[in-house]
Amino acid sequence: xxxxxxxxxxxxxxxxxxxxxxxxxxxxxxxxxxxxxxxxxxxxxxxxxxxxxxxxxxxxxxxxxxxxxxxxxxxxxxxxxxxxxxxxxxxxxxxxxxxxxxxxxxxxxxxxxxxxxxxxxxxxxxxxxxxxxxxxxxxxxxxxxxxxxxxxxxxxxxxxxxxxxxxxxxxxxxxxxxxxxxxxxxxxxxxxxxxxxxxxxxxxxxxxxxxxxxxxxxxxxxxxxxxxxxxxxxxxxxxxxxxxxxxxxxxxxxxxxxxxxxxxxxxxxxxxxxxxxxxxxxxxxxxxxxxxxxxxxxxxxxxxxxxxxxxxxxxxxxxxxxxxxxxxxxxxxxxxxxxxxxxxxxxxxxxxxxxxxxxxxxxxxxxxxxxxxxxxxxxxxxxxxxxxxxxxxxxxxxxxxxxxxxxxxxxxxxxxxxxxxxx
Numbered sequence: 001x002x003x004x005x006x007x008x009x010x011x012x013x014x015x016x017x018x019x020x021x022x023x024x025x026x027x028x029x030x031x032x033x034x035x036x037x038x039x040x041x042x043x044x045x046x047x048x049x050x051x052x053x054x055x056x057x058x059x060x061x062x063x064x065x066x067x068x069x070x071x072x073x074x075x076x077x078x079x080x081x082x083x084x085x086x087x088x089x090x091x092x093x094x095x096x097x098x099x100x101x102x103x104x105x106x107x108x109x110x111x112x113x114x115x116x117x118x119x120x121x122x123x124x125x126x127x128x129x130x131x132x133x134x135x136x137x138x139x140x141x142x143x144x145x146x147x148x149x150x151x152x153x154x155x156x157x158x159x160x161x162x163x164x165x166x167x168x169x170x171x172x173x174x175x176x177x178x179x180x181x182x183x184x185x186x187x188x189x190x191x192x193x194x195x196x197x198x199x200x201x202x203x204x205x206x207x208x209x210x211x212x213x214x215x216x217x218x219x220x221x222x223x224x225x226x227x228x229x230x231x232x233x234x235x236x237x238x239x240x241x242x243x244x245x246x247x248x249x250x251x252x253x254x255x256x257x258x259x260x261x262x263x264x265x266x267x268x269x270x271x272x273x274x275x276x277x278x279x280x281x282x283x284x285x286x287x288x289x290x291x292x293x294x295x296x297x298x299x300x301x302x303x304x305x306x307x308x309x310x311x312x313x314x315x316x317x318x319x320x321x322x323x324x325x326x327x328x329x330x331x332x333x334x335x336x337x338x339x340x341x342x343x344x345x346x347x348x349x350x351x352x353x354x355x356x357x358x359x360x361x362x363x364x365x366x367x368x369x370x371x372x373x374x375x376x377x378x379x380x381x382x383x384x385x386x387x388x389x390x391x392x393x394x395x396x397x398x399x400x401x402x403x404x405x406x407x408x409x410x411x412x413x414x415x416x417x418x419x420x421x422x423x
Contacts, residue, residue, distance in 0.1 A: 152328030337391030
């Protein structure tokens with residue numbers, strides 16, 4: 001079986017949020033689990049080199065999108081003719097922000113994929129199945145079975161969190177995948193319910209395959225842990241951790257409000273809050289809010305952290321607090337539990353399904369409720385112990401990534417077999 005996996009949406013660093021480690025760990029496990037199958041990773045030049053770690057005897061990359069150079073000058077007049085497309089692209093990159101330019105390029109890519117000149121690309125490569133782990137079917141061909149992974153449908157629940165362009169792109173990608181893919185794999189039952197509510201698809205076409213990667217991060221030794229704490233100016237057991245990018249639905253602002261309430265009510269609990277994540281999205285506004293609330297001495301924004309640094313923070317924190325308004329799965333909750341960190345968790349969307357009875361829940365829209373939960377876990381050692389024990393058991397239920405890979409491979413084989421049986 002020869003499988004093409006579309007990794008062109010992968011962005012550098014943490015810009016993809018939790019979807020990136022979820023997809024890349026899954027892809028690596030697929031390659032290791034099926035040594036007799038062949039994998040072709042479709043990439044863009046933005047992350048092609050970064051993804052070289054996926055190369056294996058049965059796996060290789062093919063760069064499909066080249067965006068460089070984006071802001072270089074046009075060649076001199078005597079260098080020969082320049083295509084109209086390149087002139088337009090050059091003009092746009094001079095006046096448009098990078099994020100909008102990236103969206104335009106993706107939209108252009110999708111549009112041109114529908115033209116006859118691209119028909120047969122995967123067939124010519126001998127591909128048996130296309131897997132699109134970021135939902136959009138940019139390389140769709142009618143004769144090749146395709147599977148899309150749906151991480152979430154936040155755009156339907158919180159459309160105001162997206163620009164008009166983002167809304168149009170996300171809705172279009174989902175609806176096209178729903179009408180063309182043989183299967184829409186969902187990360188949780190919650191996501192499946194939303195897929196069925198927003199697309200005319202049969203239940204059996206929407207399987208749930210949980211990403212069982214609670215223990216994807218290896219523990220770090222004591223020396224490495226202490227080095228990370230020293231670098232960030234932290235002390236073990238004296239800080240809360242919220243690992244998330246600064247997107248609106250992550251609800252950092254409400255968490256800061258709760259921290260301010262706790263500081264006023266319990267000045268004897270000088271807990272720090274550590275919020276790692278790319279300094280993008282709503283980070284600027286959040287930084288201003290932190291200063292306005294006089295929480296600079298309590299809140300740390302270390303930026304994007306490595307897996308080893310994140311593991312050290314999980315191992316060292318008093319608890320992980322997760323006030324997100326929307327999650328399609330919520331992998332950080334399980335990661336925290338795997339490291340023995342007590343979890344305080346929003347009861348929104350998929351999070352109760354994932355965390356079960358191993359978290360202390362709160363209403364993410366009520367800062368008083370968040371503050372109450374933080375105070376409770378900070379002052380009740382028995383509660384922390386109970387959450388740690390329950391969390392460890394919960395994480396173990398989501399620790400077999402090999403099982404996840406086997407479920408995907410079984411689905412792929414079934415679709416290829418059915419496709420081969422058709423005339």
